[in-house]
Structure formats: C-alpha cells, structure tokens
Amino acid sequence: MIPIAKVRCERTAGEQAAYWAGILPATWSFMLAARARGLGAAWTTMHLPYEREMAEIIGDPYEKTTQVALIPVAHTIGVDFRRAPRQPVESVTHWDHW
Numbered sequence: 001m002i003p004i005a006k007v008r009c010e011r012t013a014g015e016q017a018a019y020w021a022g023i024l025p026a027t028w029s030f031m032l033a034a035r036a037r038g039l040g041a042a043w044t045t046m047h048l049p050y051e052r053e054m055a056e057i058i059g060d061p062y063e064k065t066t067q068v069a070l071i072p073v074a075h076t077i078g079v080d081f082r083r084a085p086r087q088p089v090e091s092v093t094h095w096d097h098w
C-alpha cells in the first residue's frame, strides 16, 4: 500500500506540520487495521528517492501528489511478536521545559 497525498509537498515547515499530520495518522490507522485482521505491515520509505519512477509504474500524477511511504502488507509467519528495543521513555520525555 502506498499512501499518497493529493498535493505536491513543497511547503514551509509550518505548513508541512499540518500536511503530514493528515496523511501519517491515516497510514498508521491502516497498519493497525491490518494488524487487527491478522496481517503484518511495515513502514518503509526507501523507495522515495525513486518516487517519480514509482509514480510512472502505478500511474500516480507525480506533479500533483506526494508519496509518503510504502507499506508492505502480508500474512505473517507465526505470531511470535515482541516489543522492539526502545530507549527508556525518560530519555526522550521533557516536562515543562526542554
């Protein structure tokens, strides 16, 4: 699944904050919905340097859109999922000031 915004993203950082806030949660919701149906999904972006080539393959009007990810979706081999290694939340959380 390739989430595609229906505008070309060439904006200021402030405008981009609202822009990304629209499509990225939708993409994440898609992944959660897949998971609820027993499907595995992974967030990838490595194809984006080749966004134009991908657009040609899938018929995406490149000048008017922005691909934001590529989400492989598949049935998983087993369900032996476990938590990924994470930094302690205290190391990335700030209270009241940075």
Ligand SMILES: Cc1cc2nc3c(=O)[nH]c(=O)nc-3n(C[C@H](O)[C@H](O)[C@H](O)COP(=O)(O)O)c2cc1C
Binding pocket: 042, 043, 044, 045, 046, 047, 083, 084
């Ligand atoms: C913005 C973003 C882009 C990513 N792009 C890729 C990618 O192109 N290829 C890849 O193998 N993993 C990529 N990953 C990592 C995987 O999607 C996934 O986050 C990683 O395997 C850890 O999964 P977990 O957090 O469920 O354990 C990306 C992750 C993020 C957040």
